[in-house]
Amino acid sequence: MLSLEELNRENIEGKQENPESDEQEILASFDFLTEILSRLPVKSLLRFKSVSKSWFSLICSPEFIKSHLSLSAKNNNTDYTNYRVMLRIAQPEFNLKDCSLKSLLHDESVIEESDLDYPMKDSSISFLIEGSVNGLICLVRGAEELVLWNPSIKTYKKLPVLRSKMRDSYRSTYGFGYDEIHDDYKVVCIISRLHDFKEVNMYSLKNNSWQKIDCPRNGARLINSGEFVNGRLHWAATADLGLERGWSITSFDLANEKWRKVERPCYREERDGVLVLGALGSNVSMICNNSTIQVDVWIMNEYGVKESWTKMFTINYTIRTLVDYLFSQFFCLSKRGEFLLRLESVFLICNPKDNSIRFPEYAEFSDGLLAEIYIESLVCPLSQNEPRTQQLR
Template identity: 55%
Template sequence: MLFARKFNGENLVSDEASHQNSNRSNPANPSMPTEIIVEILSRLPVKSLLKFRCVSKSWLALISSSEFIKSHLSLSANNKIHLRNIEESNLDYLMKNLDISFLFEGSVNGLICLVNRAKNIYLWNPTIRKYKKLPDHKIEPKPLSRSIYGFGYDKIHDDYKVVLYNFDEVAMYSLKNDSWRRIDCPRNEGRLMNTGKFVNGKLYWATTNDLDLRVWSITSFDLTDEKWRKVERPCGNDVLVLGVLESNLSIMIRSNATTNIEVWVIKEYENKESWMKMFTINYTLDRVEYFIAQSFYLTKRGEFLIMFRPYNIIYDSNDNSIGCLDLRTFDFGLLTDFYIQSLVFPFSQN
């Protein structure tokens, strides 16, 4: 399921269905072992499980338990996720401008991190219709600077964390502790750019020291040991965009010297030599600025979708063909991310 990075929506939550009548009998088959019931339920979609909470008190307790939620999430996360096939069309799609109320700042295990115009931060699970407004981080915005966010999951401490970067100040929110605290700033790594990409317990940002945005590098932050590190890029220092392809950190590089776009993927993050080039696209961009802060994805058929303003490129590596989807009406880049339906609560269950 895809979520647009910028979308409209004020009502993040609706009333949950009332609890079942306490006198309702348990219709579960008493001859069926509990292990079998758990195995069956853990493979069902979230919307079905929300209904089954009303079957009995025991099923409500089971489906709401942290152990079951983790088991269900594990099965959901292991399903391969692709974009739907994009059917060929000669039509240009003109889309209506929307009044955007929230910025999408990441999605992990069914939780979405949102920031509104007032800079309030929310964690939201749209599937179970629950959200939480985070406490004030007390970091004042800097002139001519904007806040950069990252959202991820610390598996070691079983904790969801939000990182807020504002030039020379960095704070991290812990859902388990429901509090913010200051952490060290990245040193000599340049300015973090755009929303962090979460991969295997770490957040990754494209960074630049150059005001002209011509010298780029990659910086990571480990949510467990809270250490900033520089990730060696495969080559050069040209403009790059971070992404995640098949659960691996990926980069898209726009050469300053050519019109080529290169796509690389890495699997051994401490080894620069493990960067592997997936393909090169020869495409002329009207303006270099259009390439900044964009995203890219693979479709189920292996097509490569590059999303940037005002066009979206569809590249097929099988025959090196390039298509274009026109979304001219938007004043902002249409950025998307994957979302996994889950039962994870946006607040601590401790």
């Protein structure tokens, strides 16, 4: 295959008679090449970076990376060809694996899993997956170490340590998302004690620094990691210490840094049920245990409109403990209209059309399972002037 430089040289040497026409043809050849490369998987593009300096510059350019990401998301929003499921398994030791989302959804006979090299692999200390956006994954270990990591290009960035006097003695809740208006990836850390918000800090990848921001005014306990939908992070919040009543949804806009309350559906009496938030595509979703053996699945079809909440499904499933339930997760809608979710350590694929449930072949995991879907992308958490030592081989 000819490199871009060779292609350009052949065009120039072969057609000196009409320079203006030559230039147009060279530009057309470049656009055609870009169009082809932007549709290839990440693994192929990583190999093609060594073809020539021109190819390297093109594939590493911010414009190409955004175009490739956009096409990958657009072309795979139904069959999820370029999406993978990352699994954090706690037993017998903390480890990360991943598998193809497409194979999980489509009941392929062989669902291949692979061990991952990751920044915290040499540690026996528990870590959490706090979210995934555009191929970047946020990992948090203890109160000190936060990492943004792209497993597709094996590159990670350790975030600066958040200096706070309250960090060790209070509870930290996180959220990770992308500010499209400012083209910036941001991590939010909320430091609280029970229902008392002490401090909120936000990390900007573009500025590589933390800054304090306004705390939410409503006193509530935020549960789990923030779910990123429509440029905002969303947390389930409760005003009750026993996690039994008073549930609400709190959101934070990454662009204008405003907190607000998102109306939840009227699903039963105010004091009944415990809700867990999720994201299905571009919609906020939630599951609510309305009894010990039933779980309702809801989706907000029009963002911010309370009346648009729709109950999609009721699952008859016995939850062992409240803690197991609180770590349940939503994942995605398939092209067949089914949705994938995890309850405790089991994956379920539910079909609202006939109220059926099926379990993927690769469904049983040990306790301590956390999972996150990510798209394979070229997005790099490092700036151009940062050393490339933060890469995994």
